[in-house]
Amino acid sequence: MPVVVNRKVLTFWEKLYLPAIVGGLKVTLKHAYNTLFLGKVVTMEYPEQKWTLPTGYRGAPYLVKDQDNNTKCVSCQLCEFVCPPKAIRITPPGQNGQKADRTNAEKMPAEFEINMLRCIFCGFCQEVCPEEAIFLQQDYSLTGLSRSEMIYNKEKLLSLGGEVGGIQKWKLKLDEAKAQESFPVKL
Amino acid sequence: MDWNFIIFSLVKIAVVVGVVQGIVAYSVLAERKISAWIQDRVGPNRTAPPFVKYIPGGQFLTRLGIFQPLADGLKFLVKEDFTPAGVKKIYFFLAPAVSVIPAMLTVAVIPFGSNIGAQKMVIADLNVGILYTFGIVSMGVYGIVLAGYAANSKYPMFGGIRSSAQMISYEISMGMSVIPVLLIVGNLNLSQIIGWQATNGWMVVYAPISFIIFMVASFAETNRTPFDLPEAETELVGGYHTEYGSMKFALFFLAEYSNMVSSSAMMVTLFFGGWTLPFWGLDHAATSLGMGIAHILVFIAKMLFFMVVFIWVRWMFPRFRYDQLMDLGWRRFLPLALVNILITAVWLWMRS
Numbered sequence: 001m002p003v004v005v006n007r008k009v010l011t012f013w014e015k016l017y018l019p020a021i022v023g024g025l026k027v028t029l030k031h032a033y034n035t036l037f038l039g040k041v042v043t044m045e046y047p048e049q050k051w052t053l054p055t056g057y058r059g060a061p062y063l064v065k066d067q068d069n070n071t072k073c074v075s076c077q078l079c080e081f082v083c084p085p086k087a088i089r090i091t092p093p094g095q096n097g098q099k100a101d102r103t104n105a106e107k108m109p110a111e112f113e114i115n116m117l118r119c120i121f122c123g124f125c126q127e128v129c130p131e132e133a134i135f136l137q138q139d140y141s142l143t144g145l146s147r148s149e150m151i152y153n154k155e156k157l158l159s160l161g162g163e164v165g166g167i168q169k170w171k172l173k174l175d176e177a178k179a180q181e182s183f184p185v186k187l
Numbered sequence: 188m189d190w191n192f193i194i195f196s197l198v199k200i201a202v203v204v205g206v207v208q209g210i211v212a213y214s215v216l217a218e219r220k221i222s223a224w225i226q227d228r229v230g231p232n233r234t235a236p237p238f239v240k241y242i243p244g245g246q247f248l249t250r251l252g253i254f255q256p257l258a259d260g261l262k263f264l265v266k267e268d269f270t271p272a273g274v275k276k277i278y279f280f281l282a283p284a285v286s287v288i289p290a291m292l293t294v295a296v297i298p299f300g301s302n303i304g305a306q307k308m309v310i311a312d313l314n315v316g317i318l319y320t321f322g323i324v325s326m327g328v329y330g331i332v333l334a335g336y337a338a339n340s341k342y343p344m345f346g347g348i349r350s351s352a353q354m355i356s357y358e359i360s361m362g363m364s365v366i367p368v369l370l371i372v373g374n375l376n377l378s379q380i381i382g383w384q385a386t387n388g389w390m391v392v393y394a395p396i397s398f399i400i401f402m403v404a405s406f407a408e409t410n411r412t413p414f415d416l417p418e419a420e421t422e423l424v425g426g427y428h429t430e431y432g433s434m435k436f437a438l439f440f441l442a443e444y445s446n447m448v449s450s451s452a453m454m455v456t457l458f459f460g461g462w463t464l465p466f467w468g469l470d471h472a473a474t475s476l477g478m479g480i481a482h483i484l485v486f487i488a489k490m491l492f493f494m495v496v497f498i499w500v501r502w503m504f505p506r507f508r509y510d511q512l513m514d515l516g517w518r519r520f521l522p523l524a525l526v527n528i529l530i531t532a533v534w535l536w537m538r539s
Contacts, residue, residue, distance in 0.1 A: 021504075024503040024504065025499070025500075025503055027503070028225045028499065028502060028503040029499075031224070031225050031226070031227055032221065032224040032225050034227070035223075035224040035225075035227050035228070035229075036224050041227055041228065041229055042228070043227070043228050043229055045229065045232075
C-alpha cells in the first residue's frame, strides 16, 4: 500500500534558504563565541584534567595490606582459579617456604603476578577473595614500555594497593546474616 | 630577452607560491580550530617542537596549534606511499598532479597588490584574466574524475562522476554570474576591474546577485560543504580520494585548499575591490613602499575573511542531496544568472 507523506509546502521565503542560512550562521557563531571567549568547552583535556571516579569504580586489581603492614593474601589461589582471562599467576611458598608475616595466617604467596595486559578488570578476584586481600582500585590508565613491564609482581601490587580495605565484604555478609535472623528482613 | 622581467617574475612566482602554500597549510589548521570552536571543542593544542620553551610565547602558540601544520606536513611526507593492487597505475599517479596544478595556476592572474616600486603586484597581467581563471579552474575537475576512475573501485568512481556532473551544473552559472561584472566594467583584465572599483565603489553594490551566485558556485567548485558530494564521507567512504594515501592524498588536500584560496581571491578581486580600501587613501596605486605592502596586506586580509566564511559555512551546513544540487544549479541559478545579465544590460543601455 503506498504511503503518502504530506510534506509541508514551503513558502517563497523559506525556499530561498536564506532564513535557514542566517539561523545556522547565528547558531554556529554563538557556539564559537561561547567556546572562545566564555570557555564553555564540553571536552576535557585528559592528561591534565581527570574524571572524579565514582565509588565502586572497578579499576586495576591491587593487593592490599592490613593495618599492621602485613600481607593479607594467604596464597589460596582462588583468584587465580576464577580469573577469566587467566591474568593472575600465584607461586605458593611450598612446604618449607616463607611463613606468613601475620600471625593468624599460615602462609603467603612467594610470588603474585597480575598480567595487566590480560586483566579485564572484572572484579571476580575481589569477589572471590576470602581474605579481602585484593581490591579493584581506582587506576585505569596503566602504561608500560614492554610486555614484561606490564606484568605486575607482588611487591609492586602491594605498594600500589596500600592499606585501605575498600568494601568490607565480610562485614556486609555478617550484617546480612544478622538481618536474616529477624523477620521481616531489614538491611 | 628582458632579464629584468624574468627575474622579477620568478621572484614573484616564488613568493606567491610560498605564501599560498603557507595560507593553505594554516587554513587546514584554521579549519580544525574553527570546527572545534563551533562544536564546543578545543582543537589541536598539543603539537610543539622540543625547543618550544625557547620561543617567546611558545606555550600560547602551542595552545593555538601553530606548530600543527608542520607536524601534519611531516607526517604526510614520511608516510608510506602505498599503491593499491587494482589501480590503473599511470592515471593513479597522474590524478593528484592534474588536480593540484590548475589549483596553483589560478593565482597567476590575480592582482594581489598595486605595485612595489615599478613592479606591478601581479604575476601575469593578462587581458583575458577572467577567462584564463575560468579555463584553468574547470581543469581541476579532471584530476578528481581521473582519481575516481584510476582507483578502480566503486566509491571513488561515484565521487568522480558526481564531481563532473556537479562541475558542469555550476561552472555555467558561475561563468554567467560574472558577465554582469564584465558588462559594467567593460574589461576582462582583473587589474582594470580593480581600478574601476577603486573609482566607482565595490562591485558587490552594483551586482549583488552576481556575487551570491558566484559565491555559491565557488563553494560547489571547490567541493566544499554544502556541495561536497564528491567526497561525501558518510556516503562514499572518502569519495574520489578513498584509495589514496600519504603525499598523493596530501596533494588532493592541497588542491582543495588552493582552490579555496583562489576562489576567495577571485571573489575579493571581482566584488570587493581587490587590494583597495575606500578610506585611508588606499584606493589608488601605491606611491611608496609602505603603501604597496599595505595594499598586499589589505588583499590578504579580505581573502582570509572569505576563507573563514568558507570554513564557517562548512561546519554549519548539511550536505545537499544530489537532486537538490542539480535543481539549484540548473533550475535556480542558471535562469537567475541569465535574468541578471539581461537586467544589467538593459540598465547599462538605458543609462548610456
